[in-house]
Amino acid sequence: MQVTIEPGIVSGTIKAPQSKSMMQRVCAAALLHKGKTIIHNPGHSDDDTTALRIIQQLGATIVSQTDDRIEIESKGIVPSNNSIDCGESGLSARLFIPVACMHPGQVEINGKGSLLKRTMETFGTLLPALGVQLADFNGYIPFKVKGPIQVKDITISGAISSQFLSGLLFVFAYNAKEPVTIHVPDLKSKPYIDLTIDVLRQFGKPIQHDNYERFYINPALFKEPGTVEVTIEGDWSNASYWLVAALTTGNVLIEGMNINSLQADKKLLDLLKTSEAQIQETENSLQVSKSIIQGFEFDATDCPDLFPALSILAAKCNGESYITGIHRLWHKESNRIESITEMLHQFDILYSIEDDALCIRGRSKFDYATIDSYNDHRIVMAAAIGALHAKGPVTIMNAEAVNKSYPDFFKTLISLGIQCTITETI
Helix, strand or coil, rough: CCCCCCCCECCCEEEEEECCCEEEEEEEHHHHCEEEEHHHHHCCCCCCHHHHHHHHHHHCEEEECCCCCCEEECCCCCCCCCCECCCHHHHHHHHHHHHHHHCCCCCEEECCCCHHHHHCCCCHHHHHHHCCEEEECCCCCCCCEEEECCCCEECCCCCCCHHHHHHHHHHHHHHHHCCCEEECCCCCCCHHHHHHHHHHHCCCCCCCEEEECCCEHHHHHCCCCCCCEEEEEHHHHHHHHHHHHHHHCCCEEECCCCCCCCCHHHHHHHHHCCCEEEEEECCCCCECCCCCCCCEEEECCCCHHHHHHHHHHHHCCCEEEEEEEEHCCCCCCCCHHCCCCCCCCCCCCCEEEECCEEEECCCEEECEEEECCCHHHHHHHHHHHHCCCCCCCEEECCCCHHHHCCCCCHHHHHHHCCEEEEEEEC
C-alpha cells in the first residue's frame, strides 16, 4: 500500500489508540491467571491480535469478544498444537517464549517478516541456564524449546532489551514456590518494566526491586484473585505523532490519555512542559495547540520508540536539537537510525550523528518526497506527520506497516482534515 499525503493543518478531536505494550502484557497475565479476565478497551492492532492468538495457542479461551470488551478464561498452559506464531511482534515473542517454556513438552516458535531478523540471542544462554532445551537455534526465530523452565536465582543482561526480563517476570511470578531473585545489570527501558510490574500487581503478583538491579519474587506476598478486570489505557508512543502534528500545525484534543501512566513514552510530555508548548491536560485528555518550540536536548535511551516522532518535532524547531540514545535503534522493525536519517534526507533536513546522539537542525518547510517506510510502522507515522510541512505531496511506500500498531492511523489523519490518497499495491 502507498499513501500520498497533502500538506495541511490538523484540527479536531480524536481518541488515543490503545497501548499495545499494556495489551500484550495483560494477555500474558490472562493466560497465566487460572480464572476469568475481562479486558476493557482492548487493542486491535496486528501485535494485539498476535498476543490474543498466542494465548489461545497456549491454552486460553476467548469466551466473548467485542470492540470494547474481551472475556478470557484460562486454566494455565495447555498448548493446543505445540507451536506458537509470534507474527511480527518482538514484544510478544520475548514475553511468550519463556511462558511457552513452562510446558514440559516441545514447543515450536514461529514468526514472520521483520521479526525473523530481530535478535533472540539472549535466549541462547538464558533459557538453557533455566533448564530449557533449545533445538534449531541460531539466535533468531524459528526455533524449538522444551521445558519445563526452572525458577531459580539468575543474572541476565538488560542491555539489549527489557522485554526478556518482562517475560521472565511473568514466568517467575506464576511458577515460584519460594523467594527468588533476578539480577539485571545495565537494564534499559526501565519504565517498560514498571508497566510489567503494574500489570502483575493487578493480577495479585506484586514484584519488588532494588533500584532496577535486583528483582525479588516472593510467592508469600501473592494472592489468587477471582475475576480480574483491566482497562487498556491510551498509547503514549502512538499519541506522540498527534502531539507533534498539533504542536507544529494546528489544534487537537486527544482523549483517552492517562496523565499518570507508567508508559515510557509519557516522557515526551515532560519535554513539552519545559518547552513552553501550549498544552492543557486533564486526568484523561490533552488539548494541544500550535506552539513555537526551540531546539531541545532529549535522552531517549529509556524510550527509543519516541525517536521517529521526536525527529520530526526537531526538524520543525528553531535551532538545533540533540536526541541521545541511538544505540537503542539497531534492533527494531528496521535499523531505525538508518530509516530515520533516510527520511530526514528525503525531506532535506540537515542532521548529523555525534557519538550516541542524532543532531537535527530545524527548518520551516520540508521538501516533498517519496519515502520508504522500511516496513516500519513508526517510520510510516513519522513520515506522515512530516508530510504536513512539505512543499508538496509526500508519498509513503509500504505504508501498510502501520497496521502493526495503529491500523486506524490514516483514518484518524483524514478525520483531522488532511487529504490522503491510499493506493493498494500488489
